[in-house]
Amino acid sequence: MVTLFWILCFVTMFTWRITPPYRQRHHQMRYTFFGSLILWLIGLMGQWFESPELFHPGRTILLLLSLGIGSQLFYLWRKLRYTKWLVPIGMCLLAWVLQDRKLPRLDPKGELLVQISDDMNPETIKSRLGFNLASITPAFEVTDSESPLAHYYKINLHYLPWQSTHSLQHRLQRISGVQWIDQNEYYAFFKPMTGHSEIQPSMQWSNDPLLARQWHLDQQQIGDLQASLQSAHPGKSARLFILDTGVDSKHEDLSPNYTSWRKEDESDDQGHGTHCAGVAAAVTNNQTGGASMDPGPSFFTVTSIKVLNFFGGGTQQTIIQGMIDAANQGADVISMSLGGRSSDEKQRLYEEAVKYANKKGTIVVVAAGNDGGSATLVTPANVPGVITVTAIQSDLTKPAFANTLEGIQFGLAAPGVDILAPIPKNKYANYSGTSMATPQVAGVIALMKSLEPDLTTKDAFELLQETGLSTPQSTKNGTLIQPNKAIASLMATIPAVQ
Numbered sequence: 001m002v003t004l005f006w007i008l009c010f011v012t013m014f015t016w017r018i019t020p021p022y023r024q025r026h027h028q029m030r031y032t033f034f035g036s037l038i039l040w041l042i043g044l045m046g047q048w049f050e051s052p053e054l055f056h057p058g059r060t061i062l063l064l065l066s067l068g069i070g071s072q073l074f075y076l077w078r079k080l081r082y083t084k085w086l087v088p089i090g091m092c093l094l095a096w097v098l099q100d101r102k103l104p105r106l107d108p109k110g111e112l113l114v115q116i117s118d119d120m121n122p123e124t125i126k127s128r129l130g131f132n133l134a135s136i137t138p139a140f141e142v143t144d145s146e147s148p149l150a151h152y153y154k155i156n157l158h159y160l161p162w163q164s165t166h167s168l169q170h171r172l173q174r175i176s177g178v179q180w181i182d183q184n185e186y187y188a189f190f191k192p193m194t195g196h197s198e199i200q201p202s203m204q205w206s207n208d209p210l211l212a213r214q215w216h217l218d219q220q221q222i223g224d225l226q227a228s229l230q231s232a233h234p235g236k237s238a239r240l241f242i243l244d245t246g247v248d249s250k251h252e253d254l255s256p257n258y259t260s261w262r263k264e265d266e267s268d269d270q271g272h273g274t275h276c277a278g279v280a281a282a283v284t285n286n287q288t289g290g291a292s293m294d295p296g297p298s299f300f301t302v303t304s305i306k307v308l309n310f311f312g313g314g315t316q317q318t319i320i321q322g323m324i325d326a327a328n329q330g331a332d333v334i335s336m337s338l339g340g341r342s343s344d345e346k347q348r349l350y351e352e353a354v355k356y357a358n359k360k361g362t363i364v365v366v367a368a369g370n371d372g373g374s375a376t377l378v379t380p381a382n383v384p385g386v387i388t389v390t391a392i393q394s395d396l397t398k399p400a401f402a403n404t405l406e407g408i409q410f411g412l413a414a415p416g417v418d419i420l421a422p423i424p425k426n427k428y429a430n431y432s433g434t435s436m437a438t439p440q441v442a443g444v445i446a447l448m449k450s451l452e453p454d455l456t457t458k459d460a461f462e463l464l465q466e467t468g469l470s471t472p473q474s475t476k477n478g479t480l481i482q483p484n485k486a487i488a489s490l491m492a493t494i495p496a497v498q
Helices: 002-018 024-050 058-076 086-102 123-132 165-173 215-219 222-228 272-281 316-328 344-359 434-451 457-467 483-492
Strands: 112-116 133-138 152-157 178-183 186-189 238-244 300-306 313-315 333-336 338-341 363-367 387-392 410-415 419-423 427-431
Touching: 002 024, 112 165, 123 133, 123 152, 123 165, 152 165, 165 178, 178 344, 186 316, 215 222, 215 410, 222 483, 238 272, 238 316, 238 434, 272 300, 272 419, 272 434, 300 316, 300 434, 313 316, 316 333, 316 344, 333 434, 338 363, 344 363, 363 434, 363 457, 387 434, 387 457, 410 434, 410 457, 419 434, 434 457, 434 483, 457 483
Parallel strands: 238 300, 238 333, 333 363, 363 387, 387 410
Antiparallel strands: 112 152, 112 178, 133 152, 186 313, 186 338, 419 427
C-alpha cells in the first residue's frame, strides 16, 4: 500500500508539473499529489511503528525530489518535439528502483552476515568494496573459537542511488575467501491470534484465583504433576531462557521463579515475552494470578534475553547472538516464539547456532508459526536439531492459524488457544498462538532437565512423543504432550529423585 501511494505521488506530481497553470487539471493534480503524499508519509510512519530501525526513506524521498525537479524541467522544455518518450523511460526507472523494495527487510546498520575462511583478513573485503563498505565487525561473540560462528562478520553498506543489496552481494561472492553470505533480515514474534476455549478445569488443585481460566493445565494433568513432584529431589535447578521482547521480572506472579542475568532484559513494554515466560513458569499456589507446571525455583527458573524490540522485531544477528549468550550462560532450554520466511542461507546460520547451543548442553524449542501453512517454510522452525511446536485447541484439533509439522525432524503439539498468563504491570491476558504452545514444551523439558541434567534433544523429544496423546491429526501436528506422564516415565528411571 505504501508503494501504491508513492506511485500515485509520482504520477500526480509529474502531471501537475507538466500541465500549464491555467488548466483545471493543474490544480486537481496538485491537490491529489499533496493528498497522496500525506498518505504515503502516514504509511511510512506505520512502517516505523512496526520496526523503527527500518525507517530509512531518504533514498525514496531523494528520488521524489529529483522527480519534482525533472518534471519541472520537462515542463519548461515541453515545446520540444519527441519528449513523450521520457514518460515510459521514467516509469521503467521507477520500477527498477522499486524492485528492491520487495526484498526482505534488512538491518540498515549491518545488511549482510558474511562467513570468511580462517586465513582471510577482513580488511580484504574493505579494500575490494571501497566506498560501499561503511564498516565490517565480528557478527557474534562466541567462547568457542572453533565454531563457524566465530568467522562471521557483519557488513554495513553504503549505497549509490543505482545500487542494491543484491548487486553488492554479488560483488562479495566474487571475493576469494568469502564462504557464505546471508542477509541480516528482520524477524518478528508470532503475533497472538484469536481463539476461545469452552472447557473449564474439572478441579481446583491450587489456590490461584485465575486457575479456572486455564483449561490447558487441566488437559495436561498439571495438578497431578505438581502433586507427584512434592516429594521429588531435582538434581539441579534448570534454567529456561526466553528469547523474546523481554520479561517483566517484577511481575507479582513471576518474580520468585525468575533468575536475573542482565538488567536491560528485565523489562517488557510489548508483553509477548512476559506472557511466554508466565506460560512456562507462573508461580503456583501463591493466591495470586494463575498457575503453571513449574513447582518452584528448585526445579527451574526463567531468564530473559531481549532479542526483539517493542514492536516485536529483531534482526537475525541479534537473535542468534541471544542464542549464543543463553548457551554461554548455562541455559538448559531456550524457548523462541519467533521466526520468519525460510531460505537455505538462514537455515545454515541457525543450524550453526543450534549446534553451538547443543554442544553446551542446551535444548532449543521454537514455535511452528501462525501462517496456517507448513512449518517447513519457517525459520528457525525448520532447522534440524530444534524441537518445533504447533498448537492445538480444546477439542484436540489444530486451529486454522497453526502451521503443520510434516517434514519437521522433531515436532510436538501443545495447547495454544485461549492461554491465560501474566503480562507486564501485574496484569493477565488470554492469548492464542504457537507462541503460547512453545513455552509449555520448553517448560516440561526444563523440568525433565532438572531431574536428568544430561538429557539431550533427542532424548527429550522421544520421551514426550512416547508418552504423548495421539490425536486425529497427529500425522500432521505431532503428538500432544502429556507432561505428567512424561515426568512419571522419567522419574521411574531415576530412583534417586523419588
